[in-house]
Amino acid sequence: MSTFPVVLLHHSGGSAQVFDPLVRALPEQVDAHALELPGRGRRWREKPAVSALEAVEHLAGQVTEAGITGEFSIFGHSMGAYLGLLLASHFESISGGAYCGTLFASANAGPLGASPLFGGDPREAGDQEVLDTAARFGGLSPQILEHEQLRERTAELLRADFSVCDSFVRMHRNTVTESRIVVCHGTDDVFTAEQLDRWRLSTTASSEIVSFAGDHFYLTDHAAEVAGAVSTHLGIDPSGPDRNRAVAEV
Numbered sequence: 001m002s003t004f005p006v007v008l009l010h011h012s013g014g015s016a017q018v019f020d021p022l023v024r025a026l027p028e029q030v031d032a033h034a035l036e037l038p039g040r041g042r043r044w045r046e047k048p049a050v051s052a053l054e055a056v057e058h059l060a061g062q063v064t065e066a067g068i069t070g071e072f073s074i075f076g077h078s079m080g081a082y083l084g085l086l087l088a089s090h091f092e093s094i095s096g097g098a099y100c101g102t103l104f105a106s107a108n109a110g111p112l113g114a115s116p117l118f119g120g121d122p123r124e125a126g127d128q129e130v131l132d133t134a135a136r137f138g139g140l141s142p143q144i145l146e147h148e149q150l151r152e153r154t155a156e157l158l159r160a161d162f163s164v165c166d167s168f169v170r171m172h173r174n175t176v177t178e179s180r181i182v183v184c185h186g187t188d189d190v191f192t193a194e195q196l197d198r199w200r201l202s203t204t205a206s207s208e209i210v211s212f213a214g215d216h217f218y219l220t221d222h223a224a225e226v227a228g229a230v231s232t233h234l235g236i237d238p239s240g241p242d243r244n245r246a247v248a249e250v
Contacts, residue, residue: 002029003029003031004029004072004073005066005068006030006032006073006074006234007033008022008075008076008080009074009075009079009084010077011077011079011107013158013161014077016034016036017034018217019034019075021220022075022220022223022230025224027231030236033063035063040157048157048160049160050160050163050164050167051167052086052164053167053172054164055083055164056083056086056087060090063091063098068098070098070099071099071100071101072101073100073102073104073234074087074088074104074179075104076103076104076105078107078108078137078216079165081106081108082111082165082169083164084103084105085105085111085177086168086175088177088179089175092177099179101179101180102179102180102233102234107137107185107186107216107218109191109192109196110195110196110198110200111172111202112198114169114198115169116166117166118166121163122165123160123163130155130158131151131155131158133162134158137190137216138216138217176202176204177202177203177204177205178205179203179205180203180205180207181202181203181205181208182208182209182229183199184229185209185211185218186211186212186213186215186216187212188214188215189214189215189216189218190216210229212225212229
C-alpha cells in the first residue's frame with residue numbers, strides 16, 4: 001500500500017503534541033511526521049531557534065533524517081505555515097530530492113502584505129508584552145499565567161518563536177513555492193478573507209481556502225474534519241476505519 005508522507009509544523013510557543021488528535025484521525029495511508037523545533041517537547045533542553053532560516057535548517061534536517069524521499073506534503077499551523085512555505089522552497093532548490101507537492105497553510109495570513117507583530121526586535125520585548133501578543137490568538141492556559149516559572153519559560157520560548165516569525169516577515173515574505181497551497185482556517189480566527197486570500201500570491205500553482213468551525217486552534221477540536229480535508233486533497237479516501245495511531249515525532 002502506498003503511503004503519503006506529511007510533515008506537521010507547530011505554532012509559536014507550541015510543540016509537536018498539538019497534532020496528536022489530528023494524527024490519530026488521519027487514515028493509515030498518511031505517513032505523518034510531527035516535527036519538533038528545539039526548546040520544547042523532547043528537545044526542551046536545546047536552545048530555541050531565533051530566525052526563520054535557523055528554524056528551517058532544523059526542520060529540513062528532520063525531514064532528511066525521517067527518510068522522506070520524493071513527494072511529500074506539509075501541514076504548517078500558524079508560525080508553521082510560514083516555515084512550511086520556506087521549507088517547501090528550500091527543497092525546491094535541491095534537485096532530485098524530496099519536494100513538497102501540497103502546503104496546507106493553517107491559521108495564518110498570507111505573508112505578502114503581512115506586518116511584524118512587534119515594532120522592534122521581539123527579543124527585546126518584556127514578558128508581559130510577549131504574553132499579551134500570544135493571548136490575541138488564544139492557547140495560553142491560566143495555569144501557565146499563574147505559575148511564575150512556567151510563565152517565564154513560556155515567555156522565553158514565545159519570544160524566540162516570535163523572533164522566527166519576525167525574521168520571516170521582514171526577510172522572506174516574498175518567498176514563492178511551486179507547491180499548491182490549501183489555506184485552512186477557523187471561522188472564528190482573527191484573519192480576514194483578504195488576508196487569507198493573499199496566500200495565492202505565494203505559489204505558482206493553484207490555491208484554495210478551506211474553512212472549519214472554531215478559532216485559532218480549530219484543528220484540535222475538529223481533528224476528524226481536518227483529517228478528512230487533508231486526506232481528500234491528497235487523493236485518499238478519508239472514510240477508512242479509526243486506526244488509533246501513535247504520533248511519529250522526529
